[in-house]
Amino acid sequence: MSYNFKEVEKKWQDKWDKEGTFQAKQDFKNPKKWYGLIEFPYPSGQGLHVGHPRSYTALDIIARKKRMDGYNVLYPIGFDAFGLPAENYAIKNHVHPKITTENNINHFREQLKSLGFSFDWSREVNTTDPDYYKWTQWIFIQLYKKGLAYKATMPINFCTGCKVGLANEEVVNGVCERCGSPVVQKEKSQWMLKITEYAQRLIDDLDDIDFLEKIKAQQKNWIGRSEGAEVNFKIDSTDDSLIIYTTRPDTIFGATYMVIAPEHKMIEKQADKITNLAEIKAYQEKAALKSDFERAELNKEKTGVEIQGLKAVNPLTGEKIPIWVSDYVLITYGTGAIMAVPAHDDRDFAFAKKFGLPMKQVIEPKNASVKIDLEKEAFTDVEDGVAVNSDFIDGLPVKEAIAKVIEYLEANKIGTKKVNYKLRDWVFSRQRYWGEPIPMVYCETCGWVPIPEEELPLKLPDIEDYEPSENGESPLAKQLDWIQTKCPHCGKKAMRETDTMPQWAGSSWYFLRYMDPHNEKELASKEALEYWSPIDWYNGGMEHTTLHLLYSRFWHKFLYDIGVVPTKEPYQKRTSHGMILGTNGEKMSKSKGNVINPDDIVEEFGADTFRVYEMFMGPFDQVAAWSMESIRGCGKFLDRVWNLKDMLVDDENYLPEHEKMMHKAIKKVSNDIEEMKFNTAIATFMTMVNEFYKDKKLSKGEYKTFLQLLNPFAPHMTEELFEEIGESKTIAQTPWPTYDEAKTIDDQIEIPIQINGKLKTTITIPKDLAEEEIRKKVHENEVVCKNVENKTIVKEIYVNGKIYNIVVK
RNA sequence: GCUGAUGUGGCGAAAUUGGUAUACGCACAGCACUCAAAAUGCUGCGGGAAACCAUGUGGGUUCGAGUCCCACCAUCAGCACCA
Numbered sequence: 001m002s003y004n005f006k007e008v009e010k011k012w013q014d015k016w017d018k019e020g021t022f023q024a025k026q027d028f029k030n031p032k033k034w035y036g037l038i039e040f041p042y043p044s045g046q047g048l049h050v051g052h053p054r055s056y057t058a059l060d061i062i063a064r065k066k067r068m069d070g071y072n073v074l075y076p077i078g079f080d081a082f083g084l085p086a087e088n089y090a091i092k093n094h095v096h097p098k099i100t101t102e103n104n105i106n107h108f109r110e111q112l113k114s115l116g117f118s119f120d121w122s123r124e125v126n127t128t129d130p131d132y133y134k135w136t137q138w139i140f141i142q143l144y145k146k147g148l149a150y151k152a153t154m155p156i157n158f159c160t161g162c163k164v165g166l167a168n169e170e171v172v173n174g175v176c177e178r179c180g181s182p183v184v185q186k187e188k189s190q191w192m193l194k195i196t197e198y199a200q201r202l203i204d205d206l207d208d209i210d211f212l213e214k215i216k217a218q219q220k221n222w223i224g225r226s227e228g229a230e231v232n233f234k235i236d237s238t239d240d241s242l243i244i245y246t247t248r249p250d251t252i253f254g255a256t257y258m259v260i261a262p263e264h265k266m267i268e269k270q271a272d273k274i275t276n277l278a279e280i281k282a283y284q285e286k287a288a289l290k291s292d293f294e295r296a297e298l299n300k301e302k303t304g305v306e307i308q309g310l311k312a313v314n315p316l317t318g319e320k321i322p323i324w325v326s327d328y329v330l331i332t333y334g335t336g337a338i339m340a341v342p343a344h345d346d347r348d349f350a351f352a353k354k355f356g357l358p359m360k361q362v363i364e365p366k367n368a369s370v371k372i373d374l375e376k377e378a379f380t381d382v383e384d385g386v387a388v389n390s391d392f393i394d395g396l397p398v399k400e401a402i403a404k405v406i407e408y409l410e411a412n413k414i415g416t417k418k419v420n421y422k423l424r425d426w427v428f429s430r431q432r433y434w435g436e437p438i439p440m441v442y443c444e445t446c447g448w449v450p451i452p453e454e455e456l457p458l459k460l461p462d463i464e465d466y467e468p469s470e471n472g473e474s475p476l477a478k479q480l481d482w483i484q485t486k487c488p489h490c491g492k493k494a495m496r497e498t499d500t501m502p503q504w505a506g507s508s509w510y511f512l513r514y515m516d517p518h519n520e521k522e523l524a525s526k527e528a529l530e531y532w533s534p535i536d537w538y539n540g541g542m543e544h545t546t547l548h549l550l551y552s553r554f555w556h557k558f559l560y561d562i563g564v565v566p567t568k569e570p571y572q573k574r575t576s577h578g579m580i581l582g583t584n585g586e587k588m589s590k591s592k593g594n595v596i597n598p599d600d601i602v603e604e605f606g607a608d609t610f611r612v613y614e615m616f617m618g619p620f621d622q623v624a625a626w627s628m629e630s631i632r633g634c635g636k637f638l639d640r641v642w643n644l645k646d647m648l649v650d651d652e653n654y655l656p657e658h659e660k661m662m663h664k665a666i667k668k669v670s671n672d673i674e675e676m677k678f679n680t681a682i683a684t685f686m687t688m689v690n691e692f693y694k695d696k697k698l699s700k701g702e703y704k705t706f707l708q709l710l711n712p713f714a715p716h717m718t719e720e721l722f723e724e725i726g727e728s729k730t731i732a733q734t735p736w737p738t739y740d741e742a743k744t745i746d747d748q749i750e751i752p753i754q755i756n757g758k759l760k761t762t763i764t765i766p767k768d769l770a771e772e773e774i775r776k777k778v779h780e781n782e783v784v785c786k787n788v789e790n791k792t793i794v795k796e797i798y799v800n801g802k803i804y805n806i807v808v809k
Numbered sequence: 810g811c812u813g814a815u816g817u818g819g820c821g822a823a824a825u826u827g828g829u830a831u832a833c834g835c836a837c838a839g840c841a842c843u844c845a846a847a848a849u850g851c852u853g854c855g856g857g858a859a860a861c862c863a864u865g866u867g868g869g870u871u872c873g874a875g876u877c878c879c880a881c882c883a884u885c886a887g888c889a890c891c892a
Binding site: 213214215217218220221222224226228244245246247248259302326327328329330332333334337338339340341345346347348350351420421422542543545546616617618619621622623624625627629630632633634636637639640643668679680682683684685686687690693750751752753754756757758759762794795796797799802803805806807 | 811
């Protein structure tokens with residue numbers, strides 16, 4: 001009888017749905033809880049991508065195993081449904097995003113169910129549901145109340161395609177992360193969130209959580225902490241001074257000029273003293289036309305203009321040094337001004353070379369054998385440097401010199417120790433319709449006032465015209481009757497904020513809502529938060545490391561600070577899956593025509609085969625190209641499993657000839673699941689099946705264990721087969737198989753014998769044989785005799801149970 | 810340039826963490842079943858006649874290295890004038 005996966009899969013999916021098999025237990029009695037989380041999808045019109053199930057299947061396997069291990073498991077799902085595609089679709093086709101979103105969610109839900117994930121569907125959340133975004137808005141108001149949300153007019157990244165402001169994190173290579181249009185700088189009043197206030201904690205607390213090393217490294221890199229000093233350089237014959245930031249205060253004696261960013265306000269302040277103001281202004285204008293990206297692109301050639309009429313005074317040498325304007329100094333980092341030490345900084349070196357500026361060596365290599373050539377390149381080595389020509393720090397290694405200079409600067413009040421971060425505050429406004437309205441009102445008298453919390457949610461009004469206005473205002477700006485309101489503070493006429501929140505808002509806390517999704521009084525109850533926090537395991541894409549993952553950690557820390565959540569960090573463990581590429585090894589895209597539709601795969605091979613294949617493709621954390629031949633192989637494997645029932649021997653125990661294999665397999669599969677080594681777990685299953693086929697028999701006990709182990713991978717087929725042998729329970733209700741360590745050890749072991757480290761032969765011995773006996777056996781061996789003949793044995797090494805090596809001369 | 814990975818058969822990949830390199834799968838070939846094909850089952854499958862040689866390249870440590878150390882090369886991802 002052949003396997004009808006369509007019928008079987010439908011049968012079990014319906015049963016799970018009807019019985020709510022995988023719903024998390026509502027009571028909090030079981031102290032063993034496990035909360036597994038996958039990134040909830042954006043319900044795009046294209047439907048599910050084959051990449052989604054890679055992550056979902058992995059955690060589904062772990063979740064199913066954890067349930068069998070006796071845990072109360074929460075494995076929820078929802079939809080991150082605000083965002084531009086639905087809005088752009090609405091602009092084109094005049095269909096309300098609400099409708100598109102609902103249709104897409106229905107499609108996604110069906111697709112996800114067809115894959116047999118053990119999600120708790122009773123907790124499904126949807127970020128566009130007013131009952132949900134009520135709490136997103138509530139969190140925003142709390143941020144505002146604590147001074148962490150503020151309005152600022154500042155140059156922002158503006159996407160010329162989407163016509164919205166973007167956060168730094170959303171700009172990739174100078175173009176919009178979403179639509180690929182060029183990004184320009186634009187002055188705009190925006191809501192900002194002070195993520196920078198949490199920069200240090202976002203670094204420090206990484207030490208206490210189990211994130212993949214590359215994720216931690218990427219987050220640290222993005223936050224970009226650097227330690228240094230701010231130093232005050234007086235401007236000669238004025239009361240003004242230039243504050244610079246440096247990580248190398250030890251090189252201050254080698255500062256031969258200063259550089260300020262074109263936007264630096266000192267230029268305006270000292271305009272009357274500058275003798276070449278026209279030239280400076282021209283340079284400023286030229287720089288303003290370039291985006292940050294273009295500036296960085298023009299990496300090779302540095303440009304700049306000297307400010308005539310002004311000199312800075314080196315506070316340690318008293319030397320008067322020139323001041324230059326150049327766009328290699330960024331106004332957005334540090335103080336927008338630097339001291340240039342061309343002998344010990346690559347960029348300063350390039351600039352000094354180009355403009356013929358003087359260089360002064362103040363650091364030399366400790367290691368005399370290191371040759372440096374300051375004509376060719378700067379000497380920047382921190383580990384190997386010693387100060388010279390530097391007065392009171394002469395002879396000190398760089399690190400000590402830095403400490404000494406800072407001490408001096410602070411004692412003389414000309415500078416302070418300072419930590420800087422690359423991380424910037426989060427631009428939180430979007431001039432778009434399909435997002436959470438920002439619950440703020442502007443009153444002429446009172447300024448910005450949050451709307452009263454009891455009025456939440458502030459619902460998004462229904463509109464007809466989704467087109468953003470040409471001046472870049474949100475479509476909501478045209479909804480006059482919605483905008484006009486009363487000031488909650490003084491009662492006078494006031495206007496609503498028309499910007500909406502970015503897509504990252506709803507996803508910054510959704511995992512909390514899953515804990516108590518229908519709560520009308522709080523975002524989640526204290527009990528639920530206490531019980532389920534933190535998330536035990538969160539798997540998602542690397543592309544979210546500096547966006548979603550950082551943002552949600554920030555919000556969570558804030559919620560911790562105001563006493564809403566019980567843990568500092570939301571996620572105890574974070575892992576990441578590799579991308580699935582098309583059959584040609586390229587990223588799947590419509591234009592390349594290499595998109596694999598999960599529906600087609602389920603239709604042709606069934607969900608179980610699909611799941612097994614995605615887990616068998618290769619190491620979970622690495623990219624893998626789709627292969628139609630390989631998925632067929634996985635289908636063949638499941639067919640062989642299906643046909644095992646013809647070889648069943650009626651015996652509840654393991655057969656003697658299979659006992660070792662069974663115990664080893666339980667151990668291997670259990671460990672592999674915990675370590676996400678799904679591919680080798682499946683290889684173990686295949687080896688077992690090959691063994692059963694070879695012997696043409698397996699006991700009922702072996703069969704049951706095998707089905708239990710395979711169940712998290714191929715849940716439908718295994719449940720069906722389990723039911724067929726007359727089991728009253730489903731596999732999901734049975735405990736995970738256990739193994740006996742003693743029974744995983746072979747009685748007879750094969751020992752490889754090497755001569756001079758090269759394998760010559762092997763002998764088989766009982767596992768506990770004494771070393772003397774083994775030695776005797778080795779020397780009786782024919783191959784060994786031949787190889788040691790006429791040679792002197794220098795040494796013999798026996799590593800217990802592993803190897804025997806004879807060294808001869 | 811910086812950070813983090815990766816490099817093993819024709820292909821996807823394993824290797825108990827320093828101890829028999831190539832498990833498992835795909836592709837391929839042969840055999841069985843069949844009138845035939847498909848499906849299925851079984852067998853073989855790094856190179857070499859062999860000694861031996863093979864884990865990106867070149868060194869090193871070790872009785873022994875895919876695994877550790879040093880120096881390179883290539884590919885991928887992220888960041889990038891961050892002072």
